[in-house]
Amino acid sequence: MGKEGFTPMCPRCAHESISKLAGSPVAGAWEVLQCQRCLYTWRTTEPDRRTKRDSYPEAFKMTQADIDNAPEVPAIPALRGRG
């Protein structure tokens, strides 16, 4: 199982580029981390079902293909023609 604190893998998409977004005002209590591919964001003190790849629910896992094929909301409109 993952060690306490920093998890070097995104629980959601298994990407390994993770950034720290924030640290706790009380030093050492927690960090907020973010996956640099799927942008999943989590606090290190959250339950395993949100922070550990092995425990993350299958229904919410995401792949590069999911990101590439995600619908655009709202659709980007055509530029106004110059006339």
Add this chain to the structure above:
Amino acid sequence: MAYDDLRSYLEELGEQQQLLHVDEQVDPEPDLAAAANAAARLGENAPALYFDNVTGFTNARIALNAHGSWANHAVAMGLPTATSTKEQVEEFIRRWENFPVTPERRQDPPWSENVLEGEDVNLFDVLPLFRLNDGDGGFYLDKAAVVSRDPDEPDNFDKQNVGTYRLEVKGTDKLGMQPVPMHDIALHLGKAEQSDEDLPVAIALGNDPMISIVAGTPLGYDQSEYEMAGALRGTPAPIATAPLTGFDVPWGSEVVLEGVIEGRKREIEGPFGEFTGHYSGGRNMTVVRIDRISHRTDPIFESLYLGMPWTEIDYLIGPATCVPLHQQLRAEFPEVQAVNAMYTHGLLAIVSTKKRYGGFARAVGLRTMTTPHGLGYCKMVIVVDEDVDPFNLPQVMWALSSKVNAANDLVNLPNMSVLELDPGSQPPGISNKLVIDATTPVSPDNRGHYSQPVTDLPETGAWVEKLQNLMHGRS
């Protein structure tokens, strides 16, 4: 009673025994969301929640479930906590008639005390952010009032929009935003993006309770939410000028964020557990860059838990959905008596109406679907007789069970518009819609055997009073 800010509303909730201060230490996850989820399961008189001892934070102040019961909604309206749902909707309608009420512009808003700009902008330094549901992609701002203007008419006050749209915190100065195509901000954004421009926005967090209500009310495109807030409060809404955008924002907010929706840009966002009781799925959505944060000292962070209905959002937007539909229908069909569109933001609505002639009731049902709100919601409309109270669900069930013959009383319309979040839509945003005519057929629609209804006896009213008096005297 009108509240000028969130703090005075929370104080009044406390006075009315409708605010629970949890002073024991709790974890940001899963405690905060689980507590708000639990409050929604306490029933129609559930309290608001206030936390100020959260692990890892030094001065977090978090309010949840502020509108999350009929008792709280009554306090927001300045009514006694025991006011019934139907009476609250009727009072809402009465106050709506006073629209528009010009807002009052004030100086020195309390949120101007502290400013972060440029490199110093960091949402995590100001807001004690936390996750709501397990599958959410991140931490959300889901009760903010987002202010934008029509890029073609930037000085038109009435077309300035104030709306609540979900915002995912995706960086220290970056948000993802969901502008549903049927909502006014999507029109503003569309115009900006057609011109290859960004759309400036001001985002007000922690507002007086009426701002939260009007920001979730489907008004007409050129109807001002501030002028409606004044009508519903009974006194002009206090507003102030946001320093970077020049937009009008609530005077009493806790925090004001200013920046732009970056034009023609989309990025992965979500999923988010939505008001439909289902997750939205991940979509590529708009990106907001925050350039300036103004905030009170020690701001209160207000958030809203939503999940399987009912939760706070259903109380917050229930009456606010019924009343515009009622007003818009009555403008053309004064026979309409009442509208209950409180189910999943009006995906299902119940309308009671008198009938002019056979076929009239289903026309009222169809009109409900073509109101501005109906275009994106109102997937099912149940039309009942004028003597059936749409807020009395046993009566509605009686109408459905006794007045409907599926052979002729269902109007099934293919490929109609609905918001993409509707989990049943296929493809997303497209759904059949259904009118169920549960009214008594009238001439020339002479179907069924409805000529001998059983009505209450003429003496029943007097006996109700007599029995009540006897019961009262007995106790």
